[in-house]
Amino acid sequence: MRVSMSDVARHANVSMSTVSRVINGLEIVKPETRKRVEEAIEQLRYQPSGLARGLMRGRSELIGLVLPDLHGEFYSEIIRGADAEARELGYGLVISSIHKVGEDAPGPAIQHRGLLDGMALMVSELTDGIRRTLSDMPVPFVLLDNDLPGAPHDSVIIDQRHAVRKLMQHVIGNCGARRVIFLGGAESNVDTRARFGACREALEQSGLPLAPEDVYYLDFDYRTAFNLAARVIPSWAGSGAFVFAANDEMAAGVIAAASQAGVRIPDDLGVVGFDDTRIAQLTHPALTTVRVPMALMGAESVRLLCQRLQQRDAKPARVVLQPEVVVRASCGAANK
Amino acid sequence: MRVSMSDVARHANVSMSTVSRVINGLEIVKPETRKRVEEAIEQLRYQPSGLARGLMRGRSELIGLVLPDLHGEFYSEIIRGADAEARELGYGLVISSIHKVGEDAPGPAIQHRGLLDGMALMVSELTDGIRRTLSDMPVPFVLLDNDLPGAPHDSVIIDQRHAVRKLMQHVIGNCGARRVIFLGGAESNVDTRARFGACREALEQSGLPLAPEDVYYLDFDYRTAFNLAARVIPSWAGSGAFVFAANDEMAAGVIAAASQAGVRIPDDLGVVGFDDTRIAQLTHPALTTVRVPMALMGAESVRLLCQRLQQRDAKPARVVLQPEVVVRASCGAANK
DNA sequence: TGTTGGGCTGAAAGCGGTGTCAATTCGCCG
DNA sequence: CGGCGAATTGACACCGCTTTCAGCCCAACA
Structure with a gap:
């Protein structure tokens, strides 16, 4: 069975209070006594119970x-x-x-x-x-x-709105996007909502409409995005279209589908993601995305x-x- | 301050023992009493202290x-x-x-x-x-x-030895490997050791020597492997050479370096990894590897x-x- | 009506520590 | 040599809950 503080106390021939003091590093213990206690602790392989300590202190840490x-x-x-x-x-x-x-x-x-x-x-x-x-x-x-x-x-929050806005500004201002296709996760998902909302706002401010048929709610998954893109990517390509996927996995799925369909990224279709996960550096071409700390x-x-x-x-x-x-x-x- | 069991007991006009019984679902409590206690718990938003319970029971779960x-x-x-x-x-x-x-x-x-x-x-x-x-x-x-x-x-262990052996057999038997280059992590790392050992063994059994200059100890990192491969890949290519990287990241680094150097995978150089992480499906070509559960x-x-x-x-x-x-x-x- | 035996419930002893407060021991001053 | 305060140490009351163990109440039985 477990060795407890009273065992140590008995072994060192002191009271429990003293053992407690040694353990907690209070300085009012005579060096000689301290040494005895420490030896007892060592010998008995004593390990204080966090439960008991926590109970007394009122916190478990x-x-x-x-x-x-x-x-x-x-x-x-x-x-x-x-x-x-x-x-x-x-x-x-x-x-x-x-x-x-x-x-x-x-x-x-x-x-x-x-x-x-x-x-x-x-x-x-x-x-x-x-x-x-x-x-x-x-x-x-x-x-x-x-x-x-x-x-x-x-609360600790990520200013997704701001980030998405900057991303959209980049895509529209620097890359010449003229149409944006949004790929989200579940519609009820908080991140989907935040990213979608910010995306729509940013587009509106740029006078670029986000067509309802260009909004897809998927599931943040590579495969699903790939499948969708494989089906409809011809209708996206060209005309300055950009896919904004709400995470990198989906963006990677789109890029893979594009490669298979012979759609050139970024020439025929721009793709941007979100999260800057490992995958963003591995797609061909590498993914423009938003790094979330x-x-x-x-x-x-x-x-x-x-x-x-x-x-x-x-x-x-x-x-x-x-x-x-x-x-x-x-x-x-x-x-x- | 925190509401404790005695508060609940007082509120429900019972003893602490009874509250404890209700909480722990002992069936010997009269339904009427149980109800009173449950209401008190509800009203007081009582939450039992895991510390105290743990201390009594002798385990924290x-x-x-x-x-x-x-x-x-x-x-x-x-x-x-x-x-x-x-x-x-x-x-x-x-x-x-x-x-x-x-x-x-x-x-x-x-x-x-x-x-x-x-x-x-x-x-x-x-x-x-x-x-x-x-x-x-x-x-x-x-x-x-x-x-x-x-x-x-x-202990729970992965039979790496066996897996590496099978991998090597595949590479030699089915893919015609005639030379293997081993890329490990730190030399002292347990996984590096296991994989290296198994690799050498398997090669020996196939009568294929593992040349000392074909053994590299890196750090399990994409970048490092990429850099190494970028430097020496010409000396690897051709002649039925295969790189066995001790994890997928390094294998991916090699593949990327190959692509950049114009070395064709798998025609000029075979590459296999270990772990079957996400990255293994994303390289071009996709990576043969070992899936670890x-x-x-x-x-x-x-x-x-x-x-x-x-x-x-x-x-x-x-x-x-x-x-x-x-x-x-x-x-x-x-x-x- | 006196027992007996369940079914419920309460009192109290810890679990293994901490922290307060009093007690003991000294070194040192008057 | 008695007195005193500082330095140490010990005794003990808890922290909040579980778990005997005993007690109470009441139906059933004789």
Whole structure:
């Protein structure tokens, strides 16, 4: 069975208080005593129980990171950033994907909330169930990549609107786009909505209509985009048309379909994506896209959360991260 | 401040024991009482403290997953599999990358061990520091992708040797390879070693020498492999030469360099990789590689660990996962 | 009507630490 | 040599929940 603090105390012939002091580095322990205790700890291979300590202190030093999914580079970058920051700040990171979020589901399957000091969470759709879960959240949390203005929690958001606008300006201004075809994920998806909205706005400002038949809602997937493009790409090619895919995977699918159909990118059709994932550098031609600072988003959300855990009553913070347009060959800007 | 169980008890006019019974679903509570308690819980938005419960029960239902790094599809797949399985089994997953593992470092920076019931860990190099950390581990753990025969813990390993052998047999037998160039990561890296060893063995059995000057230790990176290949690829091309890169990234780098140098793949040079990551489907030609069941590895390690938490004294298990050779165009087998 | 035996419920003892406060021990001053 | 404050250390009350174990109430039985 486990060796506990009282075992160490007995072994070192001191009281538990003293052992506790040694462990926590309080300086009021006589060097000689300290040494005895440390030896006992070493010999007994004593490992303090985080549970007991957490219970006393009223915090576990554990924070949750809940993501819509764990698949893809996108999320792994968030995790990476969050992990680095959490380590820095001395917190442990409990990671979980949202399991099933049905219509009426109570929201994220956060089994272990009773153990967490706070949570960073990202949801792909803001259903009522999720809204309810959020408002009932028993611990502080920060919302990632989701704009819920005026809400009483911290949030880290990506200024997608601005980025898309810059991208569209580039495509129209520098690359001579005269028609834009939009490829989104699910229509209810928050990112799809944000990117679509910004795209339409930007086009309107440029006097370029976004024709309803040029808007496709797919599923963020390479294959699906490929299939669609394989079918209808002839109707896109030429005439200064540009595909704006809401993520790089779909853009890559379009490029592949184009190559197969003999449609030249960017000459016959421009293609731009979003995310700047690994795939963007591997398409032929390489993909013009928007680099989203994923790792930074993970890190910032952890930072914000831990900050809040220190200052519970500070007013809600809102960190806005700016993505960056990355120009490569697929939009043809290099040619102009 | 937090609402605790005694608040609920007072509110429902029962004792804490009864509240506890209701929460844990013990059936010996009178329906009427149960209802009162449930209402109190609802009204007070009571959320039991996992810390206290864990302390009493002697387990936190939290397991750690420690990976060498969090970057790349590879690791994110492991996390995904582990997350799914952990959720299934009712455990929370604490994820962390190994931070610095210097020569003398005590090993993984596992701050939060005192909170974990067990750990699944994967290390990229088995230094003495790590060995020591392992043998001192205060909780059960399973080792991923690392062969430490006879050790007293569970492990999940990939039978890389077998997979590489099959790959080599394919390349030699079906594709007519007559010379193999090996591209590894760091020489001390466990995967590099395993893949190199298996490669050399397989070649020896086929009577094909692996020339020392055909062995390169790089860093698993696209760029590095590209640069190397850009320099020396002329000396590789022709004569039935095949590059065996120890991961897909490097293989992709070689293919890109070949394309730039006008070396035709697979006609002038065959290329095969390892891992079957996303990139393998995106190279031109698509990459023949070895599919490693990453998600399964994550899931299996969690399963094994949780099993051990039930049966502490069962004898160490060892799950061997078989990778699979995925033949695509880069080895030229389709031509034969 | 006195027992007996369930079915429910409550009191209390921890789980393994932390932190407060009092007690003990000294070094040193008057 | 007694007194004092600083330096150390110990005793003990909790943190919030689980889990015996005992107690209470009441129907059933004799």
